[in-house]
Structures are given as C-alpha cells and as structure tokens.
C-alpha cells in the first residue's frame with residue numbers, strides 16, 4: 124500500500140538549531156533484510172530500537188527515520204518530561220486512583236530511563252530536575268488548580284500552592300495569580316536529547332535518516348518497506364511513527380494530528396535577567412489546557428508555546444507560523460512587560476498525535492507488525508516508556524505496566540470528514556478564546 128502522507132516539519136525549530144550540530148546517518152540505499160525494523164526515530168522509536176537491541180543482542184535492529192533526527196516532533200516540543208497524571212476528563216484531574224497510580228508509575232519509569240541514558244552517555248541536553256509550575260490567571264484556571272490540588276492529595280503527591288505575592292520570586296513576572304508547583308517534572312532541551320539518544324544507540328542498531336518510507340507491502344511473515352533508494356524487508360516491524368501510523372494502514376480515522384506552536388527568544392543579557400528576576404530556569408504549564416506554556420531555559424532564553432491548528436495530513440503548514448508568531452508576541456508582552464526589546468529568534472510548529480479518548484495504541488497491529496502510537500502530547504516520558512516496554516513484551520517479558528497498556532481501550536474512532544475538521548476547528552477556536560488572558 125502507498126503511504127499517502129509523509130512528515131514535513133518546518134525547518135525553523137529553535138531547539139534543533141540551538142543544539143550541537145551532528146552529521147546525520149546516511150539514508151538507506153539498495154535492498155536489505157533485517158529481523159527487526161522500527162519506523163520513526165522520535166522518543167518512542169529510539170527507546171524501542173535501543174531496548175530491542177539489548178533484548179536481542181545477536182539481531183540487527185534497523186531504525187528508519189523520514190527526516191533528520193531531532194527535527195521531528197520529539198525534537199520540537201516544550202521539553203517537559205512529566206511525572207504526574209493529568210486526566211482532563213476527570214473533575215479532580217486524577218480520576219480513578221488505581222489508573223492514576225499506574226500512569227504515575229509509567230511516567231516515572233520513562234523519566235528514569237531518560238535520566239539513566241543521559242547520565243550513561245553524557246548527553247548534554249540541559250536536563251534539570253526543577254519541577255514545574257501550573258499557573259493560572261483567569262477564574263477558570265484558578266478553579267482547575269483547586270480541583271487538581273484535591274486530586275494530588277488523593278494520589279498523595281507533594282505540591283506547593285504559590286500565591287501572587289510569592290510567584291515573582293520564582294518566575295520574575297507578576298502576571299500569574301496562583302500556581303501549583305510540583306517537584307517531579309524534569310525539563311530538557313528536547314532536540315539535544317533526541318540527537319544524543321540517536322548517537323548513543325547500541326552497536327546492533329543501524330539508523331537510517333532522511334529515508335521516508337513510501338510504500339508498505341505486508342506479507343505473511345515479511346513486510347517490505349519501499350523508499351526512494353530501495354527497500355528494507357522486515358521479519359518483524361515496529362511502528363513508532365505516531366499519527367503517521369494511520370498512513371501505514373492502521374488506526375485509520377482514529378488519530379488527530381493537532382499542531383501546536385513555539386517561539387524562543389535570543390539569550391537575555393545580564394541586565395535583562397536582573398530586570399526579570401526570579402529563578403535562573405523554570406517551566407510553567409497553563410492551568411487551562413488551551414493556555415500558554417512558558418519556560419526560562421538554562422541558557423537564559425524564554426520560550427512561549429501556545430496556539431493550535433488541525434492539520435489532518437500531519438504535515439506542517441507555513442501559513443500558521445506568521446499568524447501564531449503574532450500571538451506569541453502578545454503572550455510574551457502580557458507576561459514580560461519589563462522586557463520590551465526581547466525578540467524571538469525562532470518560531471516553529473509540531474504535531475501532537477491526539478486521540479479523542481486520549482488513549483494511545485500499544486501492542487500488535489497485524490501478524491509480525493507491532494506499534495506504540497498516539498502519545499497524546501506526553502511523548503517525552505510516555506513515548507520512551509511505551510517504546511521500551513513494547514520491546515520487552517516482544518522479548519516475552521511483561522509486568523503490570525505492560526498489562527495496563529495492553530488492556531487500554533486504544534484510540535476511539537473519529538467522526539467522518541467534513542464533520543471531523545469542522546468539529547475539531549470549532550473546538551480549538553472556542554478553547555483558545557475561552558482561555559482568555561491565559562493564552
């Protein structure tokens with residue numbers, strides 16, 4: 124079958140250009156065969172390939188990536204490796220306590236894996252265990268924080284509620300009225316991390332970059348993946364290409380490639396840093412899911428992330444970048460009026476592979492075809508742990524986390540087009556408007 128849509132991320136991702144350059148691994152050429160082929164070198168595919176290589180030390184594991192490593196969604200997110208569950212469908216954002224406990228365990232296992240790999244391989248990715256602030260300014264956001272506080276009590280997780288007098292000592296800005304600080308989140312420079320993970324794969328992983336798979340032929344015990352320069356035949360195939368899994372014939376009409384957008388400033392001068400005040404680095408997510416994420420990075424830049432668009436083909440669309448840059452400027456000005464002359468150096472967008480019921484897919488898709496797809500905006504930790512657990516499960520190992528993922532309902536079906544686009548666009552528009560000053 125022909126793969127009808129290929130990844131096409133914009134070239135302006137700040138994290139990619141600000142991390143150390145590397146020479147991409149060559150594209151695949153000719154025809155070859157391998158016991159294991161993983162498609163997609165984001166957090167999920169990198170973790171799956173690494174763990175397969177460790178579990179099957181005598182097998183070659185081929186990892187194929189359409190773009191350059193670090194340029195796809197895994198390299199262009201806000202860099203929060205989040206520990207806590209946050210079920211936006213539940214009144215206290217924690218919901219069923221047994222489920223929340225296992226989600227917490229999953230996220231912590233993903234965080235631990237990343238930390239171990241960063242330490243073992245000396246990956247320079249600004250990893251800081253500085254926690255996160257969930258910050259509110261509108262009444263709606265304040266109510267979310269109160270409800271979530273109750274949920275965290277139920278889950279017995281530590282937090283600190285900070286009021287508007289205290290927050291400037293943390294974030295510099297006087298913009299927020301309240302924030303819930305939770306200490307367990309880890310922040311990273313995502314592109315530097317992904318590049319470092321790719322450059323420290325075990326010796327039995329062969330990575331091919333800039334090798335978009337254009338056609339897939341599913342046989343009984345072999346799958347042939349064709350690209351512009353030849354083909355790779357897989358004995359067993361692992362799909363770790365997020366919403367593009369649907370273009371390989373699976374979970375069709377069940378993924379929602381919703382794009383969100385980031386801008387990062389130049390480094391603040393020492394005088395600007397003094398004017399801003401607060402801690403030297405931090406990360407704040409919005410209480411309202413349609414609001415703005417803000418980070419101050421260890422190299423003294425400020426990041427703004429907000430705005431959404433629905434791109435059903437999963438490809439970036441340049442028309443949104445200019446429009447959302449204006450929003451980023453307005454969001455920045457609201458929060459940092461003390462920094463009127465600080466410009467953004469880069470603006471970019473990237474896909475969140477959402478699903479209607481916020482459930483991803485984990486397990487077998489067809490004979491000898493497996494997948495970990497649909498990370499629902501939490502791929503840094505979730506992608507890492509689901510990739511690794513899938514590789515363990517393929518080696519015959521399972522535990523309570525694997526059982527939980529295998530038993531999850533998987534993504535719900537979407538309504539058909541054109542109702543889908545109309546409904547999603549309306550939802551995004553309404554949500555962003557309702558976020559008010561939190562946007």
Ligand SMILES: Cc1cc2nc3c(=O)[nH]c(=O)nc-3n(C[C@H](O)[C@H](O)[C@H](O)COP(=O)(O)OP(=O)(O)OC[C@H]3O[C@@H](n4cnc5c(N)ncnc54)[C@H](O)[C@@H]3O)c2cc1C
Pocket residue numbers: 126129130162163164165166167168187188189190195196197198199200201202203204205334335336337363364365366367382383384385428472473474475476496497498499500501502503504505506
């Ligand atoms: C602006 C932004 C902010 C975000 N913030 C956060 C955050 O703070 N924390 C968090 O946890 N998550 C965040 N996310 C979400 C996170 O980036 C994703 O959940 C994560 O990247 C998913 O990882 P993945 O490896 O499953 O998929 P991806 O990173 O999408 O990797 C899949 C790879 O498959 C490749 N591929 C697709 N089709 C083909 C093909 N035909 N042939 C070969 N290769 C192919 C793609 O090029 C891609 O590199 C954010 C996302 C964005 C865009």
